[in-house]
Amino acid sequence: MRLTIIGCGLIGSKRAAAAAAHEIVAVCDPDPDRRARLAQQTAARPLADWREAIAVDADVVVIATPHDQLAQIALAAVEAGRHVLVEKPAGRRPAEVAPLVAAARQHKRIVKVGFNHRFHPAIVRAKALADEGRIGPLLFIRGRYGHGGRIGYEKEWRFEPEISGGGELIDQGSHLIDLSRWFLGELTLAYGVAPTYFWPGRVDDNCFLALAGAEKRMAWLHASWTEWKNLFAFEIMGRDGKLTIDGLGGSYGVERLTLHRMLPQMGPPETTIWEYPFPDCSFADEFDNFVAAIEGRAPAIGDVNDAYANLTIVQAVYDRASS
Amino acid sequence: MRLTIIGCGLIGSKRAAAAAAHEIVAVCDPDPDRRARLAQQTAARPLADWREAIAVDADVVVIATPHDQLAQIALAAVEAGRHVLVEKPAGRRPAEVAPLVAAARQHKRIVKVGFNHRFHPAIVRAKALADEGRIGPLLFIRGRYGHGGRIGYEKEWRFEPEISGGGELIDQGSHLIDLSRWFLGELTLAYGVAPTYFWPGRVDDNCFLALAGAEKRMAWLHASWTEWKNLFAFEIMGRDGKLTIDGLGGSYGVERLTLHRMLPQMGPPETTIWEYPFPDCSFADEFDNFVAAIEGRAPAIGDVNDAYANLTIVQAVYDRASS
């Protein structure tokens, strides 16, 4: 594949590294230092203007800008005939993403969205085990995700709602929503609040979400920027057992999957645990899935339709707050 | 103290053991074997009729019957001039408990309710640390509590709502509600559902609760009879740190309290953990508090007013479900 990367910050650089087996033809960022550094690393052409970047002949455009630009650039890239890998949340509101959904369908382009958590190895295995029926029909999910920010966090772009579209709900909250939808199917907001407890500014630093699905299925989710000890925990309960994912590596702790299986005599369950103390491979595996989807070998795992459904839930929470 | 114990099942026997330093004058149960066994152990007089038991001259009546009798017997005991230790939830609905609240006040009797979780050592220490301000003003609580039942569980009395007043919500859910109120102050139901996923019968086997307090405080609670691996986890977040209680001993795992304190530089917090691998002392310590309250040396920790507020939340969930 021939790639153009728009946005040369931390995530853009990770996306470049994850696509190392491919040719990166252009990199684009308004910041001259950032685009120069990534251009040097990738031997790609540095560009300042994203419109120019889209025009470069490439199979794929990867978009890793702040949230306010994601949908607009992605739409233009699709209309220019590119397949697109756009960072989550793909836009700030569903209305921004709706034209992208339509364009992907019309131009028959893959628009993959960077829900990279679906590619963490503990989550990959959990999904496979759930799909094999190892824990029976699913009943509910409990998800907890959070960190404690850092000194000066409130001065970062995430605290400007015009750019970010919101705070922790749209940040880590949307990963929890995405994973819940992946396991449980379509969900709607039964209850949600997005309070601000600690960080000064105009965005939420916590969100509590109750998402309801078919057959009383429930996703009971909480994400927090006031979680003083970094935490990722995702528990999937089925009729016959339970899958628990803890940790995402680094400061979130070793990534670990636990399978509990109810035994015929009930009582303590059969318990198997897998640990993944390895460097994060989710970006590389996600890029492989993107390529496979382009080549028609596999469906895209986490695409623009997922982003649209995700933002619909996010917007419902923010609407509730402002009503 | 001179005690009468009404209800000679497992909990009644534990209450008797916890009051071993005192004199048990009468024990009462409609089942002849049960009352005979406890009478033998305690050298107390066995009685079949609770009205007769209340009439026995004693300082204190302990009531450990099924839920449908708790309020009625407690009321009669107070009116007979006894101090009362009644098992939680103290009744099936707030309307049942309201007369008991009034009688306790009128007769100036202590009506302690058996919210024994407040006396688990990790929770005792967590409350002391929170009260000392070690984690700053409290922001929210996340609570998870559950077990997986046992073979034939659906045939037990808890599955008859006329006796129990409800399922997992009124069972383990009410402990989570009680602890949340103890830490966060008054709470009202913002959202709650009590679905039945697995166990056949007419009561709920799960409950999801969002309880809201002053200053956007939130208790985000889930209790479950479909938690295949026994679980107790109670996380209390403050502005400056976090307290986490895991386990309650036995099949719930070693009871453990973790204190995370945010440091001035933020990043990973200071972390101290205490473990309590000891036999359950909560019943004994609760009885000591009851005696101290009677003797005017300390307030009762968990009383009939707490039970009333608790049941008000429970009823709001059940009303929601039936509306």
Added chain:
Amino acid sequence: MRLTIIGCGLIGSKRAAAAAAHEIVAVCDPDPDRRARLAQQTAARPLADWREAIAVDADVVVIATPHDQLAQIALAAVEAGRHVLVEKPAGRRPAEVAPLVAAARQHKRIVKVGFNHRFHPAIVRAKALADEGRIGPLLFIRGRYGHGGRIGYEKEWRFEPEISGGGELIDQGSHLIDLSRWFLGELTLAYGVAPTYFWPGRVDDNCFLALAGAEKRMAWLHASWTEWKNLFAFEIMGRDGKLTIDGLGGSYGVERLTLHRMLPQMGPPETTIWEYPFPDCSFADEFDNFVAAIEGRAPAIGDVNDAYANLTIVQAVYDRASS
């Protein structure tokens, strides 16, 4: 099978429970209360004299007496034509057990020794994985086993060397020796001390053992009655991976097996963990193996030859100390 049980204490009762599918014809103990209680539970004939017990017509004699009687009774039972399950260590010194080795061979009787740790599920699975070559050729073992005694421990029979044959070395130490021999093959004492640190009396309360095998294999073992927190940890290192068993249930913590497998790129290993939070099944599974050995369906796992080799190492340590 028709069983006679000699020794009606805690272990004798466990052996009886583990053989519940069989017929217990006689139980024997010099203590009238103990033999009466077990006789009642098993509907067996109570006897005071072990010589009389051996004479009762039975297929099997189970011997759970203090150490000083094990070898003598076992020998007489074999000579009477019984198969024997004798508690470890089967005797106090190798010279005591040598005639039993000879008699078992001569009379073609199974003399199983109660090394029940070989039947703990984490250890069973570890052995199977090692035998399948999952961690490659074995290099060394580290074993740690201990508890902290109890009030008055020094007054128990284990502190009389004439009865027990020694302290912690012959108690928990011999389990470590047995497991090491099972995994690594024949071992000889390279270094060993058995000091007394804490408990008053004439026996060791700790032992440090270096056992050497073929190809520089090493078992590096420590057992302790001054291990204030109960501990069982057994680590088996192979050329390609590692097996770790932690816990034995109850106060030793949940029994758990960890498999670490070195990856081609080295670095952090592949990690899988199995937990066994179940009631102890080792006595029942050991009895099944004993029956299978009698019926010629399987070899006895842990027999009198193992006990002899085990005691040879024990004696070498005690000889060293006294030289």
Added chain:
Amino acid sequence: MRLTIIGCGLIGSKRAAAAAAHEIVAVCDPDPDRRARLAQQTAARPLADWREAIAVDADVVVIATPHDQLAQIALAAVEAGRHVLVEKPAGRRPAEVAPLVAAARQHKRIVKVGFNHRFHPAIVRAKALADEGRIGPLLFIRGRYGHGGRIGYEKEWRFEPEISGGGELIDQGSHLIDLSRWFLGELTLAYGVAPTYFWPGRVDDNCFLALAGAEKRMAWLHASWTEWKNLFAFEIMGRDGKLTIDGLGGSYGVERLTLHRMLPQMGPPETTIWEYPFPDCSFADEFDNFVAAIEGRAPAIGDVNDAYANLTIVQAVYDRASS
């Protein structure tokens, strides 16, 4: 302080960072790139020849070369009037270090040796608790330390005994010896072997050590380059309790100190755990101690006398092997 740093590899750079509050006047390495890089970072003068570096006017010389040069350079530095911080083991054999011991005394210079593990926060706190008598008089230590090497590890300088002085014994083994001596006092080799199991070459990749002290105290140590999962565990048993240090951060897992205290009733102990999920501060704290020792405010913690005693044990193991 004015510093000269000799050896500009990974450890030399860490030492420079740890002394950031001081003035680094010269850096020295035979490799031009390495000395240039560190010179640039520190604004120090780059030198190729260590004799020239020692001659530069400075208060302190830090020596972070391979093992074969440590003693020689340190001796010359002391004779030039410098205080010295030399990496452990300070030499390959005690005979190499003996003149340095004498010179330090004669010239009244501080010769601190880089036993940085003494400055890990869990170990610092363990030492303070032991010194306060929190676990009573010490009985024994168990230490386990190891890693699994890396691809090509056998080609590194550690595998050339002329340079390194030995393999895992002198590498991680000497840290275990040092910590054991720090807690238990003087120790002598009771038993030791240093086999080679896996790595091709002329040095040991494992060592098993039994070190004996006064009153039957024992340090029971094992270090390994075939520990496929990185491990650091150091257990200190006292008459009244136990201190356990697990992890050293990074791939060794979160550094954690556990205090178990025996209770009067014995049984499960009182348990407190402290975790240190922080960046490694041991080099900075060690340098602070070095400065304090120079300024006469504190004794040097881990000095050339400790290195000499340490190497005496190491040599005894190697002598045993070759005899």
